[in-house]
Amino acid sequence: DTGVSQNPRHKITKRGQNVTFRCDPISEHNRLYWYRQTLGQGPEFLTYFQNEAQLEKSRLLSDRFSAERPKGSFSTLEIQRTEQGDSAMYLCASSPITASSYNEQFFGPGTRLTVL
Amino acid sequence: AQSVTQPDIHITVSEGASLELRCNYSYGATPYLFWYVQSPGQGLQLLLKYFSGDTLVQGIKGFEAEFKRSQSSFNLRKPSVHWSDAAEYFCAVVSIKAAGNKLTFGGGTRVLVKP
Numbered sequence: 001d002t003g004v005s006q007n008p009r010h011k012i013t014k015r016g017q018n019v020t021f022r023c024d025p026i027s028e029h030n031r032l033y034w035y036r037q038t039l040g041q042g043p044e045f046l047t048y049f050q051n052e053a054q055l056e057k058s059r060l061l062s063d064r065f066s067a068e069r070p071k072g073s074f075s076t077l078e079i080q081r082t083e084q085g086d087s088a089m090y091l092c093a094s095s096p097i098t099a100s101s102y103n104e105q106f107f108g109p110g111t112r113l114t115v116l
Numbered sequence: 117a118q119s120v121t122q123p124d125i126h127i128t129v130s131e132g133a134s135l136e137l138r139c140n141y142s143y144g145a146t147p148y149l150f151w152y153v154q155s156p157g158q159g160l161q162l163l164l165k166y167f168s169g170d171t172l173v174q175g176i177k178g179f180e181a182e183f184k185r186s187q188s189s190f191n192l193r194k195p196s197v198h199w200s201d202a203a204e205y206f207c208a209v210v211s212i213k214a215a216g217n218k219l220t221f222g223g224g225t226r227v228l229v230k231p
Contacts, residue, residue: 003159004159031216031217033218035219040125040223040224041223041224042120042122042206042208042221042222042223042224043160043206043219043221044221045218045219045220048216048218050216055215055216056215056216056218091159091160093160095217101148101167101212102148102167102210102212102217103217104162104165105217105219107152107159107160107161108159109157109158109159110159
């Protein structure tokens with residue numbers, strides 16, 4: 001297993017278009033997270049899944065954003081009617097669930113979105 | 117709600133010199149603290165973490181960090197910097213009381229290494 005993968009790595013789109021990103025977590029990792037990182041800032045939590053259930057969404061995740069994780073494997077993040085403010089790096093991370101109170105999150109390389 | 121502050125946006129250091137990156141957190145209980153490194157085109161890589169016990173923790177790539185509860189700090193250090201350490205560094209905290217273990221990150225410190 002080579003870790004968390006994200007596709008595409010870069011996406012340039014025009015304002016108003018829809019975009020979809022994909023994240024493939026490490027096999028058998030139950031949890032999958034999405035974060036957004038704007039230029040010069042640290043990543044901010046967007047949402048997370050435990051298996052196929054979406055358990056929490058940040059208020060950063062407006063109605064134009066939707067995330068899915070069918071069958072508890074890969075996940076997609078869709079942004080509808082993109083705005084210039086959506087330009088950012090979108091990071092995906094996955095972690096196992098164990099008896100430990102914290103399980104390390106492993107990050108993918110991210111998808112950089114540029115909205116023109 | 118927890119928060120993390122990294123006061124230094126940029127730091128320039130000469131190769132072979134020591135490095136210290138500052139991190140202050142705001143959290144109601146004993147936090148779980150982390151330092152991540154992000155190189156251009158790469159994802160975030162965990163350098164080290166502190167959960168409990170010894171307040172001086174060792175990480176990968178020769179980094180260490182010290183937890184100081186009285187100062188709400190978790191500063192990262194390296195005795196001798198290599199050119200490959202040029203990257204952006206993020207301090208983060210997890211609320212173990214909340215479900216999901218979501219990370220809260222600081223704004224990051226970009227490290228430039230002079231030859």
